[in-house]
Amino acid sequence: MARAKTPTKSSSAKADADPVAGHCNAPPRPPRPVEPGLHPNRMFMVLRLDTKWVNHTVLHYCFLDTPALWRGSNADKDVVRDSFQAWKDLPIGLDFVEVTDPREAEIRIGFQQNAGSWSYLGRVAIDYITDPAERTMNFGWDLTTPYGRDTAMHEIGHALGFSHEHQNPKAGIVWDEEAVYDYFTGPPNNWSREETDTNVLSKLPSSETDGSDWDPNSIMHYHFQAGLILSPEEYRTSPLIPEPGLSATDIATAKALYPAPENPDLPELRPYESHQLRIDPGEQVDFVIRPEFSRDYTIQTFGRMDTVMVLFEDINGEPHYVQGDDDSGFSLNAKITQRLFRGRTYYIRLRLYYAEAQGEGALMMY
Ligand SMILES: [Zn+2]
Numbered sequence: 001m002a003r004a005k006t007p008t009k010s011s012s013a014k015a016d017a018d019p020v021a022g023h024c025n026a027p028p029r030p031p032r033p034v035e036p037g038l039h040p041n042r043m044f045m046v047l048r049l050d051t052k053w054v055n056h057t058v059l060h061y062c063f064l065d066t067p068a069l070w071r072g073s074n075a076d077k078d079v080v081r082d083s084f085q086a087w088k089d090l091p092i093g094l095d096f097v098e099v100t101d102p103r104e105a106e107i108r109i110g111f112q113q114n115a116g117s118w119s120y121l122g123r124v125a126i127d128y129i130t131d132p133a134e135r136t137m138n139f140g141w142d143l144t145t146p147y148g149r150d151t152a153m154h155e156i157g158h159a160l161g162f163s164h165e166h167q168n169p170k171a172g173i174v175w176d177e178e179a180v181y182d183y184f185t186g187p188p189n190n191w192s193r194e195e196t197d198t199n200v201l202s203k204l205p206s207s208e209t210d211g212s213d214w215d216p217n218s219i220m221h222y223h224f225q226a227g228l229i230l231s232p233e234e235y236r237t238s239p240l241i242p243e244p245g246l247s248a249t250d251i252a253t254a255k256a257l258y259p260a261p262e263n264p265d266l267p268e269l270r271p272y273e274s275h276q277l278r279i280d281p282g283e284q285v286d287f288v289i290r291p292e293f294s295r296d297y298t299i300q301t302f303g304r305m306d307t308v309m310v311l312f313e314d315i316n317g318e319p320h321y322v323q324g325d326d327d328s329g330f331s332l333n334a335k336i337t338q339r340l341f342r343g344r345t346y347y348i349r350l351r352l353y354y355a356e357a358q359g360e361g362a363l364m365m366y
Pocket of ligand 1: 024025154164
């Protein structure tokens with residue numbers, strides 16, 4: 001494994017203990033379009049959830065075989081498979097299924113070595129990376145080491161919508177900025193100053209962090225060698241090395257956002273029945289639809305709220321994405337019109353970003 005560069009400032013043996021092959025180089029998140037003059041509180045709620053999946057989504061992942069330099073070893077693929085399973089087993093409400101056709105995969109994985117490890121954040125993968133030949137995730141080093149296993153867990157964390165923990169504004173880290181640039185612009189990372197800003201120095205908006213306190217043991221936290229952090233002072237002379245695996249806060253955050261199903265008996269959405277939405281921001285409601293007739297149906301929210309609404313069809317017991325609508329940040333209502341067929345089963349999943357008041361909105365199919 002390539003040794004991390006030792007910054008000029010720290011020459012102690014302890015600072016040399018950094019086991020890092022490289023650091024995750026996540027691509028920047030595209031700006032969220034919203035209507036002008038959006039109230040800051042509403043904006044906060046929209047940004048808090050806009051890269052997250054609706055719960056109970058089945059995410060399909062695929063290992064890309066072409067071009068050949070993206071192809072991974074079986075050992076590395078097994079680490080990625082195990083890591084998806086480890087997130088699933090928390091348990092959470094998302095599901096992960098390996099597929100061989102990249103056109104069916106929301107998450108498309110390459111193993112281009114020495115090209116960095118990175119992943120797009122949550123739904124950015126389907127909203128912006130629409131070419132099935134493109135990667136949404138890459139692993140740039142050996143995954144069969146303990147650090148490699150944590151890298152797989154970390155990149156999947158990004159794919160679930162989680163951001164870097166060391167950029168949590170509540171971390172209160174004071175950086176030695178020039179030491180950070182020196183370190184990350186050198187090998188093995190060789191980043192630009194902009195990439196260093198994006199992945200290390202920039203503080204995230206508090207909307208992206210679920211308001212949790214700094215968790216230096218998070219799987220979403222980098223390893224830092226001594227001398228890059230001025231405060232807390234202990235890291236001037238000691239490296240910051242998160243404990244391996246998911247932290248207690250990682251597990252609690254994932255389970256709060258994606259709770260595992262407790263009651264599989266979903267309420268039924270029938271034509272012309274209005275369902276008042278008594279949920280808090282961040283929460284989700286799910287309905288089952290069993291159409292009596294094959295025809296076009298419209299499923300729509302009513303009231304002043306921002307939601308993401310996704311329609312799935314049950315195919316052999318697995319929900320498949322049909323259509324989604326996200327009205328967040330605009331004075332519109334989420335609306336899906338789709339031909340539904342008698343004898344088939346569908347699910348509608350609706351997550352609330354923001355409402356002017358609880359119980360303000362309703363959902364109806366007509
Ligand atoms: Zn990362």
